[in-house]
Amino acid sequence: MSRTIRITVWNEYRHEKNDAAVAAVYPAGIHEAVAEPLRREPGFAVRTATLDEPEHGLGGGVLESTDVLIWWGHQAHEEVSDAIAARVQQRVLQGMGLVVLHSGHLSKPFTRLMGTSCLLRWREAGEKERLWVVEPGHPIADGLGAWFEMPHEEMYGERFDVPAPEAVVFISWFAGGNVFRSGCCWTRGKGRIFYFRPGHETYPTYKQREVQAVIRNAVLWTAPGSGPEMKLGDREPPLEKI
Amino acid sequence: MSRTIRITVWNEYRHEKNDAAVAAVYPAGIHEAVAEPLRREPGFAVRTATLDEPEHGLGGGVLESTDVLIWWGHQAHEEVSDAIAARVQQRVLQGMGLVVLHSGHLSKPFTRLMGTSCLLRWREAGEKERLWVVEPGHPIADGLGAWFEMPHEEMYGERFDVPAPEAVVFISWFAGGNVFRSGCCWTRGKGRIFYFRPGHETYPTYKQREVQAVIRNAVLWTAPGSGPEMKLGDREPPLEKI
Amino acid sequence: MSRTIRITVWNEYRHEKNDAAVAAVYPAGIHEAVAEPLRREPGFAVRTATLDEPEHGLGGGVLESTDVLIWWGHQAHEEVSDAIAARVQQRVLQGMGLVVLHSGHLSKPFTRLMGTSCLLRWREAGEKERLWVVEPGHPIADGLGAWFEMPHEEMYGERFDVPAPEAVVFISWFAGGNVFRSGCCWTRGKGRIFYFRPGHETYPTYKQREVQAVIRNAVLWTAPGSGPEMKLGDREPPLEKI
Amino acid sequence: MSRTIRITVWNEYRHEKNDAAVAAVYPAGIHEAVAEPLRREPGFAVRTATLDEPEHGLGGGVLESTDVLIWWGHQAHEEVSDAIAARVQQRVLQGMGLVVLHSGHLSKPFTRLMGTSCLLRWREAGEKERLWVVEPGHPIADGLGAWFEMPHEEMYGERFDVPAPEAVVFISWFAGGNVFRSGCCWTRGKGRIFYFRPGHETYPTYKQREVQAVIRNAVLWTAPGSGPEMKLGDREPPLEKI
Numbered sequence: 019m020s021r022t023i024r025i026t027v028w029n030e031y032r033h034e035k036n037d038a039a040v041a042a043v044y045p046a047g048i049h050e051a052v053a054e055p056l057r058r059e060p061g062f063a064v065r066t067a068t069l070d071e072p073e074h075g076l077g078g079g080v081l082e083s084t085d086v087l088i089w090w091g092h093q094a095h096e097e098v099s100d101a102i103a104a105r106v107q108q109r110v111l112q113g114m115g116l117v118v119l120h121s122g123h124l125s126k127p128f129t130r131l132m133g134t135s136c137l138l139r140w141r142e143a144g145e146k147e148r149l150w151v152v153e154p155g156h157p158i159a160d161g162l163g164a165w166f167e168m169p170h171e172e173m174y175g176e177r178f179d180v181p182a183p184e185a186v187v188f189i190s191w192f193a194g195g196n197v198f199r200s201g202c203c204w205t206r207g208k209g210r211i212f213y214f215r216p217g218h219e220t221y222p223t224y225k226q227r228e229v230q231a232v233i234r235n236a237v238l239w240t241a242p243g244s245g246p247e248m249k250l251g252d253r254e255p256p257l258e259k260i
Numbered sequence: 261m262s263r264t265i266r267i268t269v270w271n272e273y274r275h276e277k278n279d280a281a282v283a284a285v286y287p288a289g290i291h292e293a294v295a296e297p298l299r300r301e302p303g304f305a306v307r308t309a310t311l312d313e314p315e316h317g318l319g320g321g322v323l324e325s326t327d328v329l330i331w332w333g334h335q336a337h338e339e340v341s342d343a344i345a346a347r348v349q350q351r352v353l354q355g356m357g358l359v360v361l362h363s364g365h366l367s368k369p370f371t372r373l374m375g376t377s378c379l380l381r382w383r384e385a386g387e388k389e390r391l392w393v394v395e396p397g398h399p400i401a402d403g404l405g406a407w408f409e410m411p412h413e414e415m416y417g418e419r420f421d422v423p424a425p426e427a428v429v430f431i432s433w434f435a436g437g438n439v440f441r442s443g444c445c446w447t448r449g450k451g452r453i454f455y456f457r458p459g460h461e462t463y464p465t466y467k468q469r470e471v472q473a474v475i476r477n478a479v480l481w482t483a484p485g486s487g488p489e490m491k492l493g494d495r496e497p498p499l500e501k502i
Numbered sequence: 503m504s505r506t507i508r509i510t511v512w513n514e515y516r517h518e519k520n521d522a523a524v525a526a527v528y529p530a531g532i533h534e535a536v537a538e539p540l541r542r543e544p545g546f547a548v549r550t551a552t553l554d555e556p557e558h559g560l561g562g563g564v565l566e567s568t569d570v571l572i573w574w575g576h577q578a579h580e581e582v583s584d585a586i587a588a589r590v591q592q593r594v595l596q597g598m599g600l601v602v603l604h605s606g607h608l609s610k611p612f613t614r615l616m617g618t619s620c621l622l623r624w625r626e627a628g629e630k631e632r633l634w635v636v637e638p639g640h641p642i643a644d645g646l647g648a649w650f651e652m653p654h655e656e657m658y659g660e661r662f663d664v665p666a667p668e669a670v671v672f673i674s675w676f677a678g679g680n681v682f683r684s685g686c687c688w689t690r691g692k693g694r695i696f697y698f699r700p701g702h703e704t705y706p707t708y709k710q711r712e713v714q715a716v717i718r719n720a721v722l723w724t725a726p727g728s729g730p731e732m733k734l735g736d737r738e739p740p741l742e743k744i
Numbered sequence: 745m746s747r748t749i750r751i752t753v754w755n756e757y758r759h760e761k762n763d764a765a766v767a768a769v770y771p772a773g774i775h776e777a778v779a780e781p782l783r784r785e786p787g788f789a790v791r792t793a794t795l796d797e798p799e800h801g802l803g804g805g806v807l808e809s810t811d812v813l814i815w816w817g818h819q820a821h822e823e824v825s826d827a828i829a830a831r832v833q834q835r836v837l838q839g840m841g842l843v844v845l846h847s848g849h850l851s852k853p854f855t856r857l858m859g860t861s862c863l864l865r866w867r868e869a870g871e872k873e874r875l876w877v878v879e880p881g882h883p884i885a886d887g888l889g890a891w892f893e894m895p896h897e898e899m900y901g902e903r904f905d906v907p908a909p910e911a912v913v914f915i916s917w918f919a920g921g922n923v924f925r926s927g928c929c930w931t932r933g934k935g936r937i938f939y940f941r942p943g944h945e946t947y948p949t950y951k952q953r954e955v956q957a958v959i960r961n962a963v964l965w966t967a968p969g970s971g972p973e974m975k976l977g978d979r980e981p982p983l984e985k986i
Contacts, residue, residue, distance in 0.1 A: 111619055111663070113881060133617040134691050135595055135732075145744040148981060150418045150439050151972050155839060155934035159971035164419065165981055176392045176431060177406065179595070179691055179732065181665060184910065185931075189418060189431060189439045193984065195742035197392050197431045197439050205911075206618050207663055208881035245885035246877050248619075248663065255874060255891055258919065259501070260629040260677035353861055353905070355639060375859040376933050377837055377974075387986040390739060393730050397597060397692035401729035407739055421837070421933055421974065423907060426668065427689075435742065435986040447669075449860050449905055450639035487643035488635050490861075490905065497632060497649055499869070500677065500921040634902045634923050648903065660876045660915060661890065673902060673915060673923045681876050681915045681923050743985070 023241045024063045026084040027053045028075065030091040031068040033219045040219045048090050048217075051224040052119070052233065059234060069094055074102055081105055086115035086237045089122045090217065098126050107131055111207025112248055115240025117233065120217035123178075128213070131206050132180050138198070139175035145193040147171040147216065149200055149228075158187045158201060158212065158235045166228040172218035174198045180213070188232075190215060201232065203239075208248055210240040265483045266305045268326040269295045270317065272333040273310040275461045282461045290332050290459075293466040294361070294475065301476060311336055316344055323347055328357035328479045331364045334461065340368050349373055353449025354490055357482025359475065362459035365420075370455070373448050374422050380440070381417035387435040389413040389458065391442055391470075398429045400443060400454065400477045408470040414460035416440045422455070430474075432457060443474065445481075450490055452482040507725045508547045510568040511537045512559065514575040515552040517703045524703045532574050532701075535708040536603070536717065543718060553578055558586055565589055570599035570721045573606045576703065582610050591615055595691025596732055599724025601717065604701035607662075612697070615690050616664050622682070623659035629677040631655040631700065633684055633712075640671045642685060642696065642719045650712040656702035658682045664697070672716075674699060685716065687723075692732055694724040749967045750789045752810040753779045754801065756817040757794040759945045766945045774816050774943075777950040778845070778959065785960060795820055800828055807831055812841035812963045815848045818945065824852050833857055837933025838974055841966025843959065846943035849904075854939070857932050858906050864924070865901035871919040873897040873942065875926055875954075884913045884927060884938065884961045892954040898944035900924045906939070914958075916941060927958065929965075934974055936966040 029049030033040040044051050049066040057064045065084075067075025069091070081087075087106065091098070103126035110116050110131060118128045123136045148167040151159045175196030181204065188201035200215035214232055216223045223229055271291035275282040286293050291308040299306045307326075309317025311333070323329075329348065333340070345368035352358050352373060360370045365378045390409040393401045417438030423446065430443035442457035456474055458465045465471055513533030517524040528535050533550040541548045549568075551559025553575070565571070571590065575582070587610035594600050594615060602612045607620045632651040635643045659680030665688065672685035684699035698716055700707045707713055755775030759766040770777050775792040783790045791810075793801025795817070807813075813832065817824070829852035836842050836857060844854045849862045874893040877885045901922030907930065914927035926941035940958055942949045949955055 107617070131617040133591070133615040137732075139738075141741075143741070143744060146984075148437055152418045152420070152441070153424070153931070154419055154971040154974060155931055155936065155969060156971065157969050160969045162972055164972040167981065176394045177396055177730075177732070178394070181688070181690060182395070182427065182668065184666065185424065186428070189441075191433060191437055191439045193742060193744040195390055195433055195739055197433045199394070199431075204665065205879065205881055206665060210881065243881060243883050243886045245880040245882065246661075246888055246890040248621075248661070248880060254623075255679055255893065257625075257627070258677060258679040258872075260627060349859070373859040375833070375857040379974075381980075383983075385983070385986060388742075395689070396729040396732060397689055397694065397727060398729065399727050402727045404730055406730040409739065419972075419974070423930070423932060424910065426908065435984060437981055437984040446907070447637070447639055448907060452639065485639060485641050485644045487638040487640065488646055488648040488903075490638060490863075490903070496865075497651065497921055499867075500630075500919060632921055636902045636904075636925070637908070638903055660878045661880055662878070666879070666911065669908065670912070673925075675917060675921055675923045679874055679917055681917045683878070683915075 022061055022063050023237060024083055024085045025056055025088065025237055026080060027064065027066045027088045028090065029066065029068050030094050031070065032094055033092065043220060043222050048219065048224065052088060052090065055230040056234060056237065062237065069097060074098060076102055081109055084114060085242055086117060086240050088117040088119065089125055089127060090119045091125045092121035092219065095125050100126070103127050103130060110209035110211065113208035113242035115209060115237070115242060116211045117236045117240060118211065118213045120215060123213065131211060134181060135179045138178045139196060141173040141194060143173060143194060144170040145173055148191045149188045150191065151187065152189050153185055153187045156185055156187045157239045158232060160235050161231050162228060168216060168221070168223055168226065170221050171216060171223065174215055208242070208245060212236040212240055264303055264305050265479060266325055266327045267298055267330065267479055268322060269306065269308045269330045270332065271308065271310050272336050273312065274336055275334065285462060285464050290461065290466065294330060294332070297472040298476060298479065304479065311339060316340060318344055323351055326356060327484055328359060328482050330359045330361065330475070331367055331369060332361045332459065333367045334363035337367050342368070345369050345372060352451035352453065355450035355484035357451060357479070357484060358453045359478045359482060360453065360455045362457060365455065373453060376423060377421045380420045381438065383415040383436060385415060385436060386412040387415055390433045391430045392433065393429065394431050395427055395429045398427055399481045400429045400474060402477050403473050404470060410458060410463065410465060410468065412463050413458060413465065416457055450484070450487060454478040454482055506545055506547050507721060508567055508569045509540055509572065509721055510564060511548065511550045511572045512574065513550065513552050514578050515554065516578055517576065527704060527706050532703065532708065536572060536574065539714040540718060540721065546721065553581060558582060560586055565593055568598060569726055570601060570724050572601040572603065573609055573611060574603045574701065575609045576605035579609050584610070587611050587614060594693035594695065597692035597726035599693060599721070599726060600695045601720045601724060602695065602697045604699060607697065615695060618665060619663045622662045623680065625657040625678060627657060627678060628654040629657055632675045633672045634675065635671065636673050637669055637671045640669055641723045642671045642716060644719050645715050646712060652700060652705065652707055652710065654705050655700060655707065658699055692726070692729065696720040696724055748787055748789050749963060750809055750811045751782055751791070751814065751963055752806060753790065753792045753814045754816065755792065755794050756820050757796065758820055759818065769946060769948050774945065774950065778814060778816070781956040782960060782963065788963065795823060800824060802828055807835055810840060811968055812843060812966050814843040814845065814959070815851055815853060816845045816943065817851045818847035821851050826852070829853050829856060836935035836937065839934035839968035841935060841963070841968060842937045843962045843966060844937065844939045846941060849939065857937060860907060861905045864904045865922065867899040867920060869899060869920060870896040871899055874917045875914045876917065877913065878915050879911055879913045882911055882913045883965045884958060886961050887957050888954060894942060894947070894949055894952065896947050897942060897949065900941055934968070934971060938962040938966055
């Protein structure tokens, strides 16, 4: 339990360069805002990677030496190469944790792992979002109260077209009249996946204490274990008499 | 598929006799308001039963000849005999469907089957409730649109202390700031259970078209199948050589 | 409930033409063996389609007018066009039922919908398989006893790399020492998916009464409902004051 | 993560005193055989408690200061007081972990939490049991290979009448022709529950390395977190305008 968890925070990193409103909130990029509180945690080793780096920053063994990958993308999902999306998918099946944030719901790695459209309702009205904890015993809810809220967020609403999560940790209430399963857990292969809804690029969501706590908890929950390898046939039991 | 489904609508039937405001909305009792639209469905045979009848109206073979039991109770949960609650539980395990409405979340049959406290937040403020369909492919959502609402309802809010449902068909939004898993499915033994939130005794909720459609769909979904009996040992396969 | 269910049985249809041992068991093709008992059911309209037909037999509106697609493939999964696999996936998300048989576990439509490798252990030793019903209340177990068996089958063994099923209806015991989740249910989008393990091409598995009953039950269980459309935004509720 | 986990191993402790064959295998009692390897783990504080102690060894604050309770019982389930069974259930709902071993499937705490009969098939024939890991990424499979086996065990077979587990970590194959979901996870309230099948009193099952590893992993997985309290109403958000 005391081993280091190697985290890579991946960010599309375009809005921050194209849009002054986003740059004002996240001058060093959303990846740095997500990475910064994780860097203060004992036992976490944190790197970042972005779309416009060679191999999207995931080559040279980075992906292979990542225990938990955090993913933020939005306007350039289609620019992520199919080959790299497939490598992320394979790494998850072999045990790498994946934490998908906000508009990452339409990213290639996530939609490939879900098998569904991952579409949802949405509205940009800067409305209040209140997240209710519906699984208070789940490790991702550690340290939280029964609810927390953000004064201004983009709205995401149901129907969220994903496979029914293995656990729904949070459900969001939006002032404008919508609800959303905002914290969703799945296992795929040996890997654990957590989707967390908040995080619009024009709001300081990732600077909020509860949001940082959830991402930290999600890293711990998705970190790989040491169960049997996914390779088949390497050590079979004796064939019983048939 | 063409056989008759034998439905028993059970109601505590106290509010309607004690409280003029309730009697004004449901003069013949909530059980009659629930039963009436079901009686118009082909293939449904509908009876009612109430707390103050002998054996709560469930003796004399009524329970044994019920395919789907619908349950509404509120102020007198403790007056339901433990023996009859245990018989309801056993019938569900053997395959009888159970549809639990609104304040029935604290009824003895439901809490025995769930194994949890079944507690929740609540508030009587006559606020708007909007139900969103989160599983559009589920049979209980047949014939519905993406959402429907009630202008005035009692609020039930998360954390709802039940085992994670096998399917969450509806999530409610309440104007006052809460969310709730309002349509929840479980299997226990051979039986299927559906909990449906709406239905406060002072609002004409059970007269609303969508609510009636959900209850009808829930009867079809919880109706027993013809899978193997739950009795063990009646026909074992040959013991393989060991 | 009385509407016709339009079924298309899809078969790769290569083994039967290449391999005399297979042709001896299934002279008209596996698709005809699967289709024949379904054609005798009231309310089922059954077509077949095969790999070597134009558009694999799924063009010209066939896929769009299919309620439940049954899929058998094995040696030629890669010859199924990506475009048609994607169309099958989309149709499932919109509500079409999908029943995947035996070696179809590695077919393109199934692996795209699962998001995992779908790999498993296997062995061809003609050993005994016994299926135990683990969800006796599930509609797919209707009419079955507590167990049934096949004297000779190919072995499929765990770990089966699929997302944890929403229901596991059957678990298989194999004489040689393996177990397998042989009847698995998932919902993806509005569609229901059932995977059923038995069915090796050199054994008369599809002529067995229980196997035919399971496939018939699976058609009924996966047949589409009439819940809300998956299109978003076509009729939104009024925005609440924010 | 570095806090101590306080474990109480509860044992009926009758077979060992009544039956020389059991005493020969477990001379200090099954509770000591289960406790001994846990005592060697850093961060575990281990106590034992048995049926014939006052309050079954769970009074005087023992239950309230237990993080994870391990339960073995068989012939004297009915002698466990209803009041203490109810206290165990309440503690689980508030977050205490519960690990139920073998014949504990019919214990009062477990059946109350499940809400079902918890019955199963069984046979004492000393046959081989092989457990297959079906969720290799689950923390309870940490450190295991793809399978492990016991040369002689009592057989437990499906249908096991429990609510569908949230995760099935192991499925057992028995030489005599049966299968069983041998490692089952549930959440109830804030608490996590793990049922582990092996452990007949006349076999040295609890001395086997893999069995000890599973129980250790189960303690870690069921240990309570620090999510929101289950008490309602202690700190409500402001009521939104309605």
